[in-house]
Amino acid sequence: MAEDSGQDKSEEPTEKRLTDARKKGQIPRSKELNTFMALITAAVMLLFVGDSIAKGLARLMQQQLSLSREVIFDPASPVIYFEQVLLDGLLLILPLVIPLVIVALLTPMMMGGWNFSMESMAPKVSKMNPFSGLKRMFGVQGVVELLKAIVKIALVFVVAGALFNFNFDQFMGLSSLSLNTAVTKAIDIIMVGFLILSSTLVVIVAIDVPYQLWNTKRQLMMTKQEVKDESKEQEGNPEVKGQIRRKQMEMSQQRMMDDVPKADVIVTNPAHYAVALKYDPVGTGAPIVVAKGVDLIAAQIRNIALSVDIPLVAAPPLARALFYSTEKGEEIPKGLFLAVAQVLAYVFQLKTATENRTEKPTVPRDLKVPPEFRQQ
Numbered sequence: 001m002a003e004d005s006g007q008d009k010s011e012e013p014t015e016k017r018l019t020d021a022r023k024k025g026q027i028p029r030s031k032e033l034n035t036f037m038a039l040i041t042a043a044v045m046l047l048f049v050g051d052s053i054a055k056g057l058a059r060l061m062q063q064q065l066s067l068s069r070e071v072i073f074d075p076a077s078p079v080i081y082f083e084q085v086l087l088d089g090l091l092l093i094l095p096l097v098i099p100l101v102i103v104a105l106l107t108p109m110m111m112g113g114w115n116f117s118m119e120s121m122a123p124k125v126s127k128m129n130p131f132s133g134l135k136r137m138f139g140v141q142g143v144v145e146l147l148k149a150i151v152k153i154a155l156v157f158v159v160a161g162a163l164f165n166f167n168f169d170q171f172m173g174l175s176s177l178s179l180n181t182a183v184t185k186a187i188d189i190i191m192v193g194f195l196i197l198s199s200t201l202v203v204i205v206a207i208d209v210p211y212q213l214w215n216t217k218r219q220l221m222m223t224k225q226e227v228k229d230e231s232k233e234q235e236g237n238p239e240v241k242g243q244i245r246r247k248q249m250e251m252s253q254q255r256m257m258d259d260v261p262k263a264d265v266i267v268t269n270p271a272h273y274a275v276a277l278k279y280d281p282v283g284t285g286a287p288i289v290v291a292k293g294v295d296l297i298a299a300q301i302r303n304i305a306l307s308v309d310i311p312l313v314a315a316p317p318l319a320r321a322l323f324y325s326t327e328k329g330e331e332i333p334k335g336l337f338l339a340v341a342q343v344l345a346y347v348f349q350l351k352t353a354t355e356n357r358t359e360k361p362t363v364p365r366d367l368k369v370p371p372e373f374r375q376q
Contacts, residue, residue, distance in 0.1 A: 009221035014230060021220055027112035028216040032148065032201065032208040037107045039198035041099050046191050049095045054187060056092040060085055111209065112216075144211070152204055159200045163193045253297065256328060259290040260304045265347045267322060267340075270314040274298035275322040276305070277332070279344050286331040287340050292323050311347050313363065318343070321373035339367040 013021070021027065046053075064085060071077045167189050174182040222230075260266075263276035264287075276291040293301050305312060318339050325333050332340055342364045349361040 009218075009223050011222045011224055011227050013217070013220040013222055014227065016230060017220055017222060022112075026216065026219070028212045029108065030111055030205065030208045030212045032204045033111065034104070034107050036198070036201045036205045037103050038100060039201065040195075041103045042096065043191070043195035043198045045096050045099050047195065050187065050191055051184075053092050053096065057089070060088055060092075111212065141215075148204060148208060151207075152201070155200050155203060156197060159197055160193075163196060167193070256291045256293075257300060257304060260301055261308045261310070263290050263305070263310055265343055266301060266305045266310055266312045267319045267343060268298070268302065268312055268314050269316045269319045270312070272298060273316075273319040273323050274301040275319055275326075276301055276310075277322075277340065277344075286337070287344065288331055289322065289326045289328055292326075292328060294323065311350055313343050313346065315339070315343065315364075315367050317369045317374055318367050321369050325373055333373070335370045335373060339369055342367055 064081065067077075067081070071081070170185070170189060174186055177185065260276050263278050265277050267273075267275045267277060273294055274292065274297075275289060277287045278290045279287045291301055302312060304310075318336070321336060322332060322340075325336070346361055346364050352358075353360045
């Protein structure tokens with residue numbers, strides 16, 4: 001957002017931001033760490049298996065340089081010998097290659113874990129733009145990479161010079177040794193020097209790894225507005241959520257109104273409250289609230305009840321007690337059993353009197369509503 005461009009990115013990246021960045025391949029990575037681990041692994045393995053590899057390669061070379069005349073002039077022999085030499089050579093270097101492959105796969109997991117992102121591999125026009133490339137080259141990241149390269153070159157140059165001075169006498173003494181002894185001695189010196197040179201890169205790694213972690217986190221930091229926008233996106237627009245809630249309430253009210261004709265009686269305030277009760281003697285035996293409402297909703301309940309000839313009983317304390325103590329679909333509290341039983345008895349008597357055209361019963365008065373329910 002353009003209006004947010006001036007805001008400071010002072011907020012920690014959210015979980016969604018981190019997840020999205022991981023999908024894009026934007027996780028901390030250190031090329032220096034990968035290079036260091038590969039070189040150290042190669043140096044250590046060469047110290048252990050370098051001698052056997054060198055002797056094996058020398059043996060292969062000696063065999064290929066001592067072929068008989070018949071073999072050399074046989075058209076099929078070069079192919080056969082080449083295949084054999086290639087297989088033997090691969091078997092010789094396998095003890096070196098396998099650890100390097102394992103380290104190359106495991107090292108990235110040390111920073112950011114293993115991650116494979118197709119999105120980061122997809123071609124992007126911005127990467128092909130020469131101006132964007134120049135911006136990256138002369139930007140902060142480009143300057144950092146340049147400084148790292150300079151420090152690496154200087155470090156390797158200084159350590160290599162120190163190693164050369166330290167081993168100068170040994171190199172000069174090789175001329176007095178036999179060929180095999182001199183070659184073996186020279187290889188040992190070179191391998192040890194290679195290990196020491198590789199170890200010096202730990203200085204670069206110690207600088208680069210914390211920098212990459214910090215830089216990746218810096219790039220993912222968010223402004224306050226971005227956090228708010230993301231929260232709205234995840235939780236939904238408040239206005240839309242309000243509309244959804246209103247729609248849900250309307251649907252719930254409509255379902256409740258559909259249940260009013262199932263009631264046996266409507267207990268009213270009589271003007272402000274209305275609670276529809278249904279009694280099923282086959283069930284648990286406790287009356288159930290099928291609908292309730294106040295003011296306009298109460299008026300709707302009364303109108304529906306009148307349209308289907310459901311009796312309305314004015315009992316203000318009982319209506320308020322039922323409204324506040326019971327939810328739709330729940331059984332009434334035990335403390336209101338007696339009062340509700342009196343109302344239901346009146347309703348059933350009224351129904352019988354209407355069917356038989358006899359004298360109608362008197363509406364119950366002074367219903368016993370316990371004090372704890374009157375305080376609702």
